[in-house]
Amino acid sequence: MAKTIRELVLEYFKNHPHEELPHGPVVDWVTEQYQQEHGNPPRDPWRSIRQLHQDGKLMQIKKGVYKYDPDYDHEVELHEFPPNVKKAILERDGYKCVVCGRGEEDGVTLAVDHKKPKDKGGTNTIDNGQTLCYQHNLLKKNYSQTEAGKRYFIRMYETAVAEQDEKMIAFCQSVFDVYDAHDINGHIDRPDTKK
Numbered sequence: 001m002a003k004t005i006r007e008l009v010l011e012y013f014k015n016h017p018h019e020e021l022p023h024g025p026v027v028d029w030v031t032e033q034y035q036q037e038h039g040n041p042p043r044d045p046w047r048s049i050r051q052l053h054q055d056g057k058l059m060q061i062k063k064g065v066y067k068y069d070p071d072y073d074h075e076v077e078l079h080e081f082p083p084n085v086k087k088a089i090l091e092r093d094g095y096k097c098v099v100c101g102r103g104e105e106d107g108v109t110l111a112v113d114h115k116k117p118k119d120k121g122g123t124n125t126i127d128n129g130q131t132l133c134y135q136h137n138l139l140k141k142n143y144s145q146t147e148a149g150k151r152y153f154i155r156m157y158e159t160a161v162a163e164q165d166e167k168m169i170a171f172c173q174s175v176f177d178v179y180d181a182h183d184i185n186g187h188i189d190r191p192d193t194k195k
């Protein structure tokens with residue numbers, strides 16, 4: 001199975017632990033490897049570096065310079081589910097993504113996800129964990145972003161109605177139309193009657 005951009009980026013950093021690496025040479029190396037494996041250039045390896053930083057895998061030293069510290073990585077993992085809990089969740093789920101059923105043998109990286117996020121009071125317990133493939137884990141994160149966005153526009157719409165701001169009302173309704181058109185976050189009702 002050919003490696004993903006993310007896996008290649010992490011591989012490069014793991015091969016240079018504790019080094020402060022500017023992103024240029026990393027991107028060059030990843031581009032070359034990816035091109036060899038896939039036959040086409042990778043899309044935006046730079047974005048994978050930022051994503052790995054957001055996920056706590058890479059430390060940002062300064063703009064465009066990152067470092068992989070194995071001890072820090074271990075720390076981040078510790079603040080996630082403790083290893084024994086993680087293992088219990090993976091075993092309960094049969095080492096398969098609970099959404100698509102894919103596992104490591106299908107070439108996907110598995111993540112143990114907090115059903116209720118920790119910043120919303122979720123705990124590191126087996127009950128609060130679920131096995132997700134990397135793709136569905138990311139999808140879940142993105143969906144919660146769109147949820148937050150929809151709620152934000154609902155509040156903006158209600159304010160606009162109170163102030164009889166027709167322009168803003170129409171704008172918000174267009175935003176809700178986009179959510180509907182893409183069938184995203186339908187469980188949050190739009191505040192206008194137009195459905």
Ligand SMILES: [Zn+2]
Pocket residue numbers: 097098099100101102132133134135136
């Ligand atoms: Zn999945």
